[in-house]
Amino acid sequence: MPLLATRVPLQASDDPALPGLAVLCRPAELTAMLSPRLAPWLGPDAHLLDSRAYLRRLSPGKRCSVELELVVGRANGFPAERRRLLGKLYREDQGATVYQTLGELRHHGFGAGRFIVPQPVAYVPEYRLLLLTWAEGELLRSVFLARSDAAQEIAGAAEWLLGLHKCGVRTGRHYSFLGHLQTLAGWKELLAEIHPQGERLMGALLARFEERGRELSGWTPGPIHRDFSPEHLVVHGDQFTGL
Incomplete structure (x- = not known):
């Protein structure tokens, strides 16, 4: 919500x-x-x-x-x-x-x-x-709704997420790659209900993810934000706070 x-x-x-x-x-x-x-x-x-x-x-x-x-x-x-x-x-x-x-x-x-x-x-x-x-600033979602060009904030969000993947934390819940694909498949169905024109693109992306996953056998798992969305990032100037 x-x-x-x-x-x-x-x-x-x-x-x-x-x-x-x-x-x-x-x-x-x-x-x-x-x-x-x-x-x-x-x-x-x-x-x-x-x-x-x-x-x-x-x-x-x-x-x-x-x-x-x-x-x-x-x-x-x-x-x-x-x-x-x-x-x-x-x-x-x-x-x-x-x-x-x-x-x-x-x-x-x-x-x-x-x-x-x-x-x-x-x-x-x-x-x-x-x-x-308390995280001061605006939700990334609010930035998207208020501005037509949020390229800088999108890039910052991607950098925050990359930093999370590379930070080396090993605690918390563990998920399998197959589990991620199943979660994304569920999101694909929800997105298709809202935007049917995007179903083919989402299907192609999922197929590519699965293909790349097979190529990366033996990879070392890293930390993720399983629910990452514009609702989970606060922007304050040049600072990004993940929720």
């Missing part, structure tokens, strides 16, 4: 299958839960005064992305400041694996510079809640 254009108030009834949703709807309880877990990230002279959660994306029965708006007080007398985090709720315990994988990626070249991933701030297992730094 695409990221919502605007944030909307969160309700516990949005998805009963997600056990952590209820606490996000109660600001006082949410703030009490977040305070000790965010202390290392906020720093020794800061403390959490208030927090609110807003819905940004919902995949019913699976996961939910929320924008967490934080009010942070300072011990030195400076005015309180507002900060944001991205929260991801899961039905099961995938958040722990995502937390580990993001940490690995940041230690393999994606922690600073032009191509990055968000910093994993904390994982709260009892609520299956993953907390990440």
Whole structure:
């Protein structure tokens, strides 16, 4: 599901299958839960005064992305400041694996510079809640819709993905080449429903992928972003953040 254009108030009834949703709807309880877990990230002279959660994306029965708006007080007398985090709720315990994988990626070249991933701030297992730094910028999808020429951003997205393939991370789920072909075949059917004229081209591409795969027997598997799309990349100037 695409990221919502605007944030909307969160309700516990949005998805009963997600056990952590209820606490996000109660600001006082949410703030009490977040305070000790965010202390290392906020720093020794800061403390959490208030927090609110807003819905940004919902995949019913699976996961939910929320924008967490934080009010942070300072011990030195400076005015309180507002900060944001991205929260991801899961039905099961995938958040722990995502937390580990993001940490690995940041230690393999994606922690600073032009191509990055968000910093994993904390994982709260009892609520299956993953907390990440907020990625400033625009979704690549929004760039495509707003501009007729996004060649520079497309090139940057390709470079980000190439960097991922070459970074050397070995943790996370593993997929076979055959599994990828089956996934792409499913996408081909969906694309054909929307754009029938492209079915032949997509079929030719899949055949070429399969042919090249046979030629590359014995290749060393590398990391991928299995759901890579314009929804999963944030552009901020010349910086690209993968989600």
